Amino acid sequence: MDHNDMKETNKIDQYRRKFLGGSAVAAAGLALAPGVFLHTVQAKPDDEAVSNKNRWGLLIDTTKCAEGCSDCVTACNNEHGLREIHGPATDSQWIRHVTLKNKQTGHQIDMPMMCQHCEKPPCVDVCPTGASFKRTDGIVLVDKHICIGCRYCMMACPYKARNLVHEVLTDQLPTAPRGKGTVESCTLCVHKVDRGDGTTACAEACTAGVILFGDLNDKNSEISQRLAKEGGQQLRAELGLNTGVRYQGL
């Protein structure tokens, strides 16, 4: 392809972009019924399947995260019935409070770490049974019915977000079924998302406002607006996983 051809192609692409952009705006305008705003979180009807119209994610402002606080961890544990069994070495941790200290400067960052809900999740790539999967709305889950507990996904995850349940469990909550020999991790409070709560247990519990839950696909959502204005980093962005959890202040 010579130089002129390239120019021509670029022109066509520009034209396409303009046209598509314009028609998308028109479509959005048409879809709006009087009094209905696009950015409100609407509860999905129970019988409707989730779709890729939404991409759920979190924005975490590490500058507000306080040292020694574990409100989000406690809230997550309560929400999903995670109880202490044999201590942190083997107990499931869906959120961990991570403290990073630069020894040279003494600068310290506190932040919650959980499943990053990647667009291209390595845990899904390696799963031999198809138990590890990504829902169309971007939430990465384990189908424990078909998980064989091989732990490949735990090895593949660059964020060490996943846990294997080592013990026989009792008194699991109806909203969070968990069992021995299966892998689990943060579900982005999928039961709350499906219920239309529009938030997660950790985001609710954080009184400092570190964690914001929202729809990354909705340009009018608070999370998208803040990302557009203030920006947000992916952890290990070089892996190209396009994570659903973004961090500020790193």
Next chain:
Amino acid sequence: MNTRQIIRLLTATAILLWSFNSIAASQYTGPNRDANGNIVPTPKGEKCVEPTADMRANHMKYLLHKRDKTMHEGIRTKQHSLVQCINCHATPGADGKISRVFEEDSQHFCSTCHASASVKLDCFECHADRPVESFSQSQIPAPNRRSEAVNGSIKPHVAYNRKVQ
């Protein structure tokens, strides 16, 4: 008493006992019993989501279908949902307690039949075998904690090092 009389007496006794038994069975107003005579907790509500015979034969198929719909597509209708089965069928017995699936001589709705049919019941190794209302307070997730914090009933950061019950 000759042999014939003895036989007659035994037959009469047997008939008498059998008729008592059947009268007792027809007038029995205690707990529900399934086809094999196991006591089954009385469910809430008037009728099941499908006819009883259909449910006896096909409940596992309905649950399997619904399981995949819920897990992968986020469809959480009440029809054929395991949580709803439990909400209706796991009811307190005569002693006021909800029988648990894995306890000895369980009177749980699911386990009575599964025990007599010798079919292993895996669901409840992960899923709750009783409605969430019957959990003790410490086991139920705290409601909106942010609102509690705003009201001043909990202070931020007090949760540090607190062990989860």
